[in-house]
Amino acid sequence: MHKTTLHNVFRPSLDPHVELALGLTARPGSTAVLAGAGLSVGAGVPAAWEIQRDLLTMSAEAAGQPTGNVFEDWKSRFGADATYDAVLSAAGPTPSARKAILRPYFEPTPDERENGIKVPSAAHMALARLMRDGWVRVIVTLNFDTLIETALRTLEIEPTVISTVADVKGMEPLHMQNQLVWHLHGDYTNPEMLNTPDELREYDPAVAERLTELFDQYGLLIVGWSGTWDPALRTVLEASPSRHYPTYWLDRSQLSEHAAKLASNRHATAVTASADDWLPALAESCTAIRDRQRDPLTTLAAVAAAKRDFSAKRVPISTHDLLINEGERLRGLPQYDTNTYSPRNVTQWDRELADEHELWMSLVATLAYWGDDNTDLWWTNALEYFGSLPSHDTASSATRTWLATPAVLALYVGGVAATARHRWSLVTALLNTPIVDEPNSKDPLPVASLWGPTAVFPFDGNTWASREMYHLIRTPLADVLGLGEAVTQKSWEQFIYLHAITQQHRLVRKLKTRTHREFPYLMVDNNPQMGDRIVADARRSFDTETISGEALVRELTTSGIFGPHKRDRDLPLEGQREMDIAQFSSAQKVVDDTIHEQIHAVELQRMNIGYGRRYPFYP
Template identity: 40%
Template sequence: MEPHVTLAFALRATPGTYAVLLGAGASVASGVPAAWEIQQDLIERLAAAEGTKEIGDPFDWYKRRFGHEATYDGLLEALTATTFERQALLKTYFEPDEQEREQGRKGPTAAHRAVARLAAAGLVRIVLTTNFDRLTEAALREAGVEPTVVSHPDDITGLAPLHTIACLVVHLHGDYLAPTSMLNTPEELGTYTPQADKLLDDIFDNYGLIIAGWSAKYDPALRNALSRCTTRRFATYWADPRPLADEAHDLLTRRSAAYVQADADTFFGQVADAADALADTAREHPVSIAIAVASAKRALAGAQLAIPLHDMLRREGNRVAALPLRTSGPFDGVGDGKAVEAEHERRLRMLESETERLLALVATTAYWGSEDTDSWWLPDIGQLAQIPAVSGVTALINLVGAPGTMMMYAAGTAAVAAQRWLLLVRILTETRVFNPYEGEHQPAAVHGPQSNVGLRDASERLHRQLLPVFTDHLTLSETAYADAWERFEYLRLITQHSAGRGMEAAYLRRTGSLGQYRVAPESWLREDLDRHGEDHPLLRAGFLGGDLDRLKAAKEAFDTAYSVTASRAMWGA
C-alpha cells in the first residue's frame, strides 16, 4: 500500500493523533526567502549603511566586524530604532507587496493548504514549524480554522493541555511578528528552553509525526528532542524529494520512520485527497476500525495519560451525535405502512454503520480502561440515547436514541467480560436521559433495544452487531462473548423491572420448563449470591443500593415475571 494511503487510513482511524513538522522546504515554493537569505540581506544592508561595499561572504564580514556571529536581534537593533520599525522591515520579506500578490507569491503553498484541509477535518491538530513565516496560519484561516499560536517559549507557559486544543501551531524558531523570538545561529539552534523541550517531549511521545521540508542538518536541538523520545505510539512519515542527509537518516532509523521520496506539496496533497476519499465511503473500512482499536490498546497500555484515545472518543462521540438523521430527521412526511418500515430499516442500517468505530473504541476502553478513562465516554451514553421532543412517526423519533443503547450494550458487555463491576453499576445507574413523553429523567438502562429500535428482534440484532467487536477486536471466544452479553442483559432487565418498567424481548437462552422458565444467566447470579452474600462485587459496587435482600427480591420478581411471560408465549404457541 502506498505510504500516503496508509497514512490516510491511520488519520481517519485515529483523528488528531499525528503532528506535522514543516521545515523550510515547505515554504520555498511560496517565494518567501529562507532564514539564512534574510539574514544575509540584512547584513548587506548593514554593511551598506556603514559605507562598506565589497564585503565578500556577508557572515564572515559580520563576524570580523563585530567579533561574534550575526543574530536577528543584533541586526534588527542596528538597522531599526523601534519595535514597529523592526516588524515593518521583516514584513517586506514575509508579506507580499502588490506586485507579488498579483504573481501569487508569498502566499500559502499547496502543502500548507493540504495540511489545513487535514486540520479542518479534525485529522491533524498540531503543526510544528521551523519557519518564521505565517503561511500555515494563513492556510488554516482560509480553511475556517483559527489556530492557537506559540511563537515564543513564554507562550508555552499556561498553554492548555494538548488534547484540548483544537489546532496548535508552534513556531519552534520564532516568527517574524515577534523578532526577539527568532533563532538562526548555530548557538541559538543548539538548545531549546526547558519549556520548549518539555512541549516537544509531550508531542513526540504521544503523537505520530509527518515531516516534510526539513533537512535536520542545521537544527541540533530539534534533532536531540526527536532522538531522546523512545516511544513509538504512532508511526513517523518523512517526505523529501532528495536522499536524506546523514543527520536525517539517523533519525529515520531511530524512529523506524517511513521515507517517502516526494516534496511537501505532492505528499500532503496525496494524503489529504486520500483522507477525503475515505470519508466518502459509506461504511468504516475494517482496517480503519482495527487500526483505531489497536491504537486504543497501545494508548491504554502506556504509562502516561492516553490523550490521543481521549481525542478519538470525544470526536467519534460528537460525530455520531451530530448525524443529520439524529438532529434533523425528518420524522414525518415519509409515508405510511411499508414506506415507514423501509425508511426505518434504512436509518437503522445507517446508524449501525456510523457507530462501528465508536462501539469498538468504547468496548475496548471499557474492557481495558480505568475510572479515569471511563469518564471520557460514559456521559455519551445518555447523550446518544436522548430522543427529541418533536412530533412525527414514533418509531423514527425513538430510533434517534439507538446509538446510546448500542453504546450501553458495548460498554456493559465489556465491563462484565472484564469483571469491572463498579463500571457496570455506573452504566446501569448513572447514565440518564430525559423522557419527553413522561417529562422526567430516567436511567438509560430502563430502555432496551426494543424501546429504541422498535423491532421485536432488536436485542438479537444488536447481539449480532456487537459480535465482531468482541471476537475480532477484544479476541473473546464466542462462548465468552455470549456469557458476558447474557449476564449484562439479565442485570439490565432486573434494573428495568425493578424500576417498574416491565420487561421487553431480550436475546437470552432459556432453561427450565413450562411454568418454571428461567434465563440462562439466572443460575450464575444465584450461585454467586449464595457464595459471596453481601460481599458480592456487584453489591460492593452499589448495585441496587448494595442491599443483598433488595437484589434477591428484584431478581426473584423478574424471574417470576419472565417465567409467566415465557409460559404464556409457549402456551399460545
C-alpha cells in the same frame, strides 16, 4: 438559532493536541512554531540558568573567590542580580568571545553523543515530522543550538535557515516559505548572537516588521518560552493587530507572569506538559488524520485503526472524527427526518437499514471495549443527543421512540462491550446517567430506563425484540470487534441482567421509570440437545451456569464496585443514590423469579400447542 450537532456535543472532550492536530491538518502551514529554551531541555542542552551558574562558578574560581553562593556574591559585588544576559556579557564582551564560550554547551562530546545528550530529542524529531509532512512550515527559535536543523536532516530535509538581520532582509515572503528555521537571536555558530539586555531590548526594523507579519497572519505554537528575558519579542507579540488562527502555549510548568499576560492577550490555550511527550502526541495525531484522509475506512479497517491507536497509547483521533461524521450521517437519513409525521414504517427493520448502522455500532463497541473515561464521552453524549431529537408536534409515540434508535443501539452494543471488558463503572453509568426527557410526560429519565429493544423492534405478534436486538449487535461485537460468540453471549446476558436489576431497583425506590414488558433473550438451557429437560432443570441451569447471577456478583465484588466489606463504595445509581449489595441481591431475586415465571409460562404454552423447545434457546 444555534443548532446542536454531534460536533457541538463532543467538542469539550478534545485534548489540546487533538484540537491543534485538527487545525494543522485542515489548514496546513497556517500555524508557526515559536521555540524557547524549554524545547531543548530533553536533549540535555543546559538551560540559561545552568550556563549562568557555570559561568559564575568559573569566574569565581578564576578570581579566587568562594563558590558557595555565586549568585549572591555577584549581587554583592555589582549591586544587581546575576541575570543570564548580564553574566554572559561580562564574560564575553564581544560576539565572537561569547560564541567561543557557549560552544561547549551546545556541541556534544563523543561520550555525550553516544549517550543521547545534546542530540535531537523526541520533541525536536516531532517538530521535524510536522515540518516534513507540511503541517508546519515556519519555526522561529530563540535557542542557539542547531538541533532542529539536525532533526530535519535526519529525515533528509534540508531547511532554509536564517540567523542574521541580513538573512531576514533577503528572505522570501513568509507565505512562500516551505521549511524555514529562523534563529531569531542567532545561533552559537554565528557571531551576531543577541544575548545582552541591550541586544534584546529592540529588534532591527526589518526583523520587527517580519515578526509582526508572522504574528498577525499565523497561528502560534509556543514551546518552552518563559517570555521573561526578551522584551523586544514581547513588544512585537503584544502589538500583533489580529489573531486569525489560535495560539497554543506549551510549557512543562506554570506560565510566568509575562507569559501568562501574553497568553491572555492572544486568548491562547495553555498546556502544562513536557515537550518530549506532548509534541510527539501531536505529530501522531496529525499522521492519524492524514492516513484517515488518504484511505477511506471500511468498518473493519476503522476498528483496526482504533485498536492500533489504543495499543500504542495514542488518542484515536481518526476514530473520533469518524464517529462524529457517522453520527451526523445517521441523523441525516430520511428515516430520521424529524419534520415529517411518520418517517418510516416503524415495524420494519431490513438488511439495508442494519447496514446503515453497522459502522456506528462497531465504532461504539470498539470505544466501549478499549477506551477510557475521555473517549467514553465521545459516544455516551450521543445517547442524550439522539434521545432528545425534536419531532413534529403531531408525531406518534412510536415515531418519537424510533428517532432514538441510534441511542438505543449505542446503549446495548456499548453496554455489552463494556461488560465484556469488565468496565463496570461504564456499565453502571450507561444504565443510570444519560438522561433525556420522556417524549410525552417530559419527565427526565435515563435512556436505559426509557427505551429497550422494543424501541427498535416494536412488538407485532411475531417479533421477539430482545432476540432481534442480540442478533443485530452480535456482528459488531463477535465478528468486527473480535470477541467471539461465547464471550458475546455471556456479556449480553450479564448486561441485560444488570439492566433488569437496575430497573427493579428503581421501582422499589419509587423512582420514575418505564418498565420493559418483554422476555429477555437468555440461554436457559446449556445443552440444546436436551430439549426435554423440565423447567426445574432449566432453572438450575439459569441460576448457576448461564446467567451466572452469583458469578456476576462475585465479579462485581472483586472489581471493588461494591461488596460486603465496602458498603460505602456501592454501585452508583441516580446521581448520588446508591445500591448496596443487599439491595442488589433483593432486586436480583425479584428479577430471577420474574424470568423463571416467564420461562414456565412459555414452557406450558408450548406443551399445550405442541411447539418444540427451541424458542427460549439460542439457535
